[in-house]
Amino acid sequence: MTDLRSISRRAMLAGASALPFAPGLARAEDQQVVIATWGGDYANLLRDNVEVPVLTPQGIKVVQDIGDEDPRVAKALAQRRLPRGTDDVLCLQAVRAHELGDAGLLEPLDATKVPNLAHVLPDLRNQFYAPHIFSQQVLVYNPNTVKTPPKRLTDLLDPKYKGKVGVGDINYMYVMMACALAATGDVNKVEAPATRELAMKLNANGLRLYPSTDSIGAGLKSGEIDVGLMWKARVVMWQNAGIPVAASFQEEGTVLYISGMVVPKNAPNKAGAYRYLNAMLERGSQSRFAERMGYQPTVDNSPLEGKVAEQLSLPTGVSKFFTPDYGITGPLQSSVSEWWKKNIQHG
Amino acid sequence: MVEKEYPARLNQVSKRTAAAGFLGPATLVVTVMLAAPLLLLLRFSLNRYDIKELMIETVTAENYLRFFTDPFYLGVLRTTVLVAVTSTVLCLLFGLPLAYRLARLQSRWKSLCMLAIVLPLFVGSTVRMVGWMILFAHGGMIDSAVRWVNGVGLEVMYTPFAVVAGIVSINLPYVVLTIQSAIETIDIRIEEAAQSLGAPPGRQFWLVVWPLALPGTAIAGILCFILAMNAYATPYLLGGPRFQMMAPLLYWEFSTNNNWPFASALALILMSTTLVLTACSNVLIPRRYRA
Secondary structure (H helix, E strand, O other): OOOOOHOHHHHHHHHHHHHHOOOOOOOOHEEEEEEOOOOOOHHHHOOHHHHHHHHHHHHOEEEEOOOOHHHHHHHHHHHOOOOOOOOOOEEHHHHHHHHHHHHOOEOOOOOOOOOOHHOOHHHHHOOOEEEEEEEHHHHEEOOOOOOOOOOHHHHHHHHHHHHOEEHHHHHHHHHHHHHHHHHHHHHHOOOOOOHHHHHHHHHHHOEEEOOOOHHHHHHHHHOOOOOEEEEEEHHHHHOOOOOEEEOOOOOEEEEEEHHHHHHHEOOOOOHHHHHHHHHHHHHHHOOOHHHHHHHHEOOOOOOOOOHHHHHHHHHHHOEEOOOOOHHHHHHHHHHHHHHHHHHHHHO | OOHHHHHHHHOOOHHHHHHHHHHHHHHHHHHHHHHHHHHHHHHHHOOOOEEOOOOOOOOOOOOHHHHHHHHHHHHHHHHHHHHHHHHHHHHHHHHHHHHHHHHHOOOOHHHHHHHHHHHHHHHOOHHHHHHHHHHHOOOOHHHHHHHHOOOOOOOOOOOOHHHHHHHHHHHHHHHHHHHHHHHHHOOOHHHHHHOOOOHHHHHHHHHHHHHHHHHHHHHHHHHHHHHOOOOOOHHHHOOOOOOOOOOHHHHHHHOOOOOHHHHHHHHHHHHHHHEEEEHHHHHHHHHOOOO
16 A cells, blocks of 8 residues: 655656646636626626537636726737736637737737638738627717708717717727718827817817717717717617617718627647637627627628628618727727817817 | 732722633734735835736836826826815714714604615615616706706716716715714704703804714714725716716726736725825814814
8 A cells, every 4th residue: 555655756846747738627717708797787698698508518618807998908918928817718809809909919810820810801801800790980960859860970960969968988999980081081199289179179069978878879869969870780779679760870881899809828728719709600609799799791701681680781882891900009099088088078 | 908909909800801811813814804905005116017027026206207297187186185184074074963963853753763774775876886887877867957948968977076966876875874873862952952052053062062073073074085086887877978087097907007016006095195184184083172
């Protein structure tokens, strides 16, 4: 019988170091994927349309780490020196994904790792993130009170809309992009004098800032505002909820909001993370997100049908969509935020 | 004689040792848990922000200089102090009569009245703020009622009034309970003595009750002021994006901008301002009435 006291220190250390490679333990860890995501409908839809129908049959257990995007980014940055982080997949807006990718924190993605990336629409492809959903930033209006829909962002400067225009304060970067597009024709010129001048003019016309996206819907419903800037997906959701709202695509073009998923370089289970991304890009998962949340599929093999296809169809002649160059706009976030705070919030 | 004194002294020493033994661990834990994060915060505030690195370790005062040389940030601090002072004054004005009446109430309803004061504390402040939002919102109860009366609505949401009302509603129970417990300790016979000497009620209160209740009232005021200075949910939800106070601002810097050094500096500035103003408030209380 071996006496525990007779095991040498060296043998003990060797045994301990081999523990992570024990087959049973390794298998248990490989079967678990931790995804850091937003809560609410988004997390529920991920569970119902990606995790349960696609990943559970593959033997993958998914743990959702629910929280806001900002702390998620902060956590990824704070964990950058750790050999093993805590999350395998992060759900991020494209601009935040690019921010982390540019800082060297993300695994580059391609079709060899995630086969369904081959189906991603050309305009949405990016080496850092797998795009999950996207939507156009459109002019929204209450059809009961606005008989002639606005066609350009500058139409909102009309004195008849004084105090009746609303935007989301958290979407400040996208509002500035819309101003850049209208004032300069270049979505990336968020700090150009003409862009700032247009934003200031909108503000001077009694622009209402809402702390959350949902509160804009409430503003439209209560009659506090008549027009605003919002994602087309939200228009579909609000219409389904009975809020009087319609969308108008700006003549100067619309900015695309893209949200996707990334894999940190120090993700504990990268193989599982790639499988998650692949499952998320499956046509069934994509079409169900469109039906429930009104966001458009990011892949070319998931055509929409029925009511949602009608709601998300583009009006005739609308073709100008702009994806920001995150390499340019990403580093400007901090200074744009500072300017927004001092001149729009405080203006 | 010596034999009698010796055990008494021994008893005193053993009592002190026991007290130190009981107090020591808790004091140590509180000291470490308070001091360590503050030191870390101080260290972070001297670092430099970098978009890719998050923080570059250095020793610089630029975050503090940025705050004190920018009128925008000084304006936010000024608003914060103004809101905190206004809320504190209102809480004391509303709370003092209520606390006095409660303390002197000799009725079987007293427990019920106390429960009514404490009841709002059973509900989280964010939940209560949502209630205020429904009340203040466009098309909400106040707006609709005013519109029904004169045809023009009243916008209360996203105004300084909404923020102050929200803070007062949260802090008032703390103020009332603190002052009420202070007044409870004042012997009612002192007031009766003043009355028997011909002092009218107002004079009785001003010359007898007020000086004796002053230390407790000051503590209530300080408590209210500290809570108001650090308010986050109320200015965020009721003030909206245009109404800026220190706590939402530093959270924005920390989370949205990821500027941890500047957010740390903001946190320390807010804490220091609160401490300094709290210490200064002591000057307002005459020395003979201080606790």
